Amino acid sequence: MGSNVTEPVQLRVVDVIEETSDAKSFVFEASSLLSYKPGQFLTIEVPSNSDSGNTARCYSLSSAPHESDLLKITVKRVRDGHGSNWLCDNLKVGHTVKALPPSGLFTTRQASSDLLLFAGGSGITPVMSIAKSALASGSGDVVLFYANRNEASVIFASELNDLSAKYPDRFVTIHWLESVQGIPTVTQLKNVVRHFCSYDAYVCGPAPFMAAALTVLDELKFPRERKHHERFISLEGNPFDVDVTTAEQDSPVVGVDGVASVAASKAARSFRVSGKLGDVSFDHDDWPPDQVLLDFLLKKKLPAPFSCRAGECSSCMFKVVEGSVKMTKNDVLDEEDLGDGFRLACQALPETEEISISYDF
Ligand code: FES
Structure with missing residues (x-):
């Protein structure tokens, strides 16, 4: 992480x-x-x-x-x-x-994978990082579909040319200019990328572009584990306001309607964490019912990832392995994510006395 x-x-x-x-x-x-x-x-x-x-x-x-x-x-x-x-x-x-x-979780898992990258405008930023890393450290092919308003708005144009020259057999950029070709439709996008259905796909850009690209991936039957996307988010709160490691008081837990929302929670008396934070058991140290998981982990000095602290970015995502937690707010995880057991640590309260979670996914 x-x-x-x-x-x-x-x-x-x-x-x-x-x-x-x-x-x-x-x-x-x-x-x-x-x-x-x-x-x-x-x-x-x-x-x-x-x-x-x-x-x-x-x-x-x-x-x-x-x-x-x-x-x-x-x-x-x-x-x-x-x-x-x-x-x-x-x-x-x-x-x-x-x-x-x-x-953030918009990262590559396997260095050897072939990658199909979609970038719209400034959505090239994380995609560029992924492309450069994959080419330098991996062994797969990298195909980048890059849409922009016009030629003058293409960020990293010369860097992309350099990469094409350096990796002529592994890297290709397909530029799409709205000023020349119009906004890419789902059908057009599909025709361009349909030869790369076995690749791992990464999508970042403005909302309409992402919607079109994700529709294409759905129509081409990309499995969930090979589809990744990153949305632009604008944080509502200020995560710098909270001193996560030294605060004596627990952060207030606030529900989607702004009302404190702890009634149905109960302390987890047996709580286990596994994965990238290490394997840790809290068998004699309750996870309190009114403290979100992120605060609990940080106060225990575990390097739990986070950014917005407001249920808006998914940086703090973890997976429930056993037991259950409830979330007071969730603006990012969809039904599939929830069905797979993913939850947000900055919004999670214990619901059962025995809980086991994982950061390994
Ligand atoms: S830190 Fe952003 S959703 Fe939890």
Whole structure:
């Protein structure tokens, strides 16, 4: 899951790259504290657009771990997009930003897989990281379908050309320009990618583009385990407000309607965690009924992943193996996810006395 650090870090900007007229990359000094996987994102604190205080935004890393220790995010201006516009207008070399460690589940599982990548506009950011890593560290073929408004809005055009030259037998980019071909329809997309049905698919871009690409994958019968997508999210709260490791008080648990929602919970008297956080049993240390799982794990010094703390991003996802938990809010997991046992640690309360969960999936 990337970094083992859970507390915010300060990152210093060492370079700013004008990618297009409305997109910039910000390169941050190497931090020995932070490791990440291709496709993951940083949660960055930016001043709020109200009179005071701060808010947070998530930006995918466009760098790849094998390239260097530097971290790079690429930010495209969005009309009325407070975070992206603030960063593009204000963040300069020498400035520092506060960030949560890299997070996210939009990452590759097997280095040897063939990849079918869909990117729309700035959705190229995590996809670029995945493509570079797969080409450098893997052995499979990589096909990138990349849609943009016009030629001038193509981010990483020359970097993609370089990759094509370096890996002529393994990498191809299929550019699609709205100014030339119009918005790609499901039928057009399907015709372009139908030869790659055995590949692992990754999709990121604006909502209509993602909807079309995911429909194509469904129609081409891609199995669930070979379909991955990343949505742009705009956080409502500020995860930097919470001191997760030292707080004496438990964070309040608030339901979707804003009402405290703990009535049906009961302490888990036997609680087990397995997978990437280690194998840990809490047989004499209850998981309290009014404390969300994420807070419980962080206070026990386990490096549980998280970003938004608001049920909006899925960084904190885990799998229930035994027993049951309930969630007070869920904006990201669909019926299939829930049916497979996935839940959000930042929203999960114990429902049974014996619970076993896993971070290994
Ligand atoms: S941390 Fe974002 S959904 Fe839990």
